[in-house]
Amino acid sequence: MNVSIFDTADEAAAALASRVARALTERPHIVLALPTGRTPVPTYAGLRRLHAAGTADFSRATTFNLDEFAGVEASHPGSFRTFMERHLFTGVNLNSGRIHFLNGAAADLDAECDRYEAEIEAAGGIDLLLLGIGGNGHIGFNEPADELVARTHRVRLADSTTRDNAALFGGDPARVPREALSMGMGTILKAGALVLMATGERKAKCIERTINGPLTPRLPASFLQLHRSVELYLDQAAASLL
Ligand code: PGA
Numbered sequence: 305m306n307v308s309i310f311d312t313a314d315e316a317a318a319a320l321a322s323r324v325a326r327a328l329t330e331r332p333h334i335v336l337a338l339p340t341g342r343t344p345v346p347t348y349a350g351l352r353r354l355h356a357a358g359t360a361d362f363s364r365a366t367t368f369n370l371d372e373f374a375g376v377e378a379s380h381p382g383s384f385r386t387f388m389e390r391h392l393f394t395g396v397n398l399n400s401g402r403i404h405f406l407n408g409a410a411a412d413l414d415a416e417c418d419r420y421e422a423e424i425e426a427a428g429g430i431d432l433l434l435l436g437i438g439g440n441g442h443i444g445f446n447e448p449a450d451e452l453v454a455r456t457h458r459v460r461l462a463d464s465t466t467r468d469n470a471a472l473f474g475g476d477p478a479r480v481p482r483e484a485l486s487m488g489m490g491t492i493l494k495a496g497a498l499v500l501m502a503t504g505e506r507k508a509k510c511i512e513r514t515i516n517g518p519l520t521p522r523l524p525a526s527f528l529q530l531h532r533s534v535e536l537y538l539d540q541a542a543a544s545l546l
Pocket of ligand 1: 339340341342343344435436437438439442443444468
């Protein structure tokens, strides 16, 4: 794994935004996979700024988000789609026809997961997949478990994950959906290149285990060790146990 450590979270975010802008220049038709969460917010702000400055052109890019809550319409204020509209999509020149999202409100959620896998395949696969990491080591919504699922699938969210996402639902963990749809570990590991960003001391233990620990479904991020192109963008706090 290629680990870059920055003094602050803002510096890590700025470096990652530049990394993505470079990828857009080198490969205008790039297929990106995108995360939500607090961590990518400053990276998305950086990309909006780079776009405004004329150095990040999304016009030919395609995006797939990693996950979405089940039972939630795209237009719901707590949906990841709404999050992405607010933090990235409305500030860059993505073609709306090339923005792909899991529909958490689909009548048949298993069929929706199959549809998403087929769409990723039809787009030629994911070139560059950006990731955060949950405080419990989840990536996407692949939660710690006895076994991991390879393909896009329905997940039952860990209690810690519903607490972490309460801010999207009026601060009340009880209002966070108990289920979500997520790219699977195989979907993630099939991407051409992976970039994981983590900031803050809360992530330090998972980051240390992700890099140095055994492969275990109890720490889904540990499976990133199997991929040949993984970059980690960390601040000092997240890297403090390395
Ligand atoms: P966070 O979430 O950035 O809000 O910590 C990360 C994640 O759950 O992937």
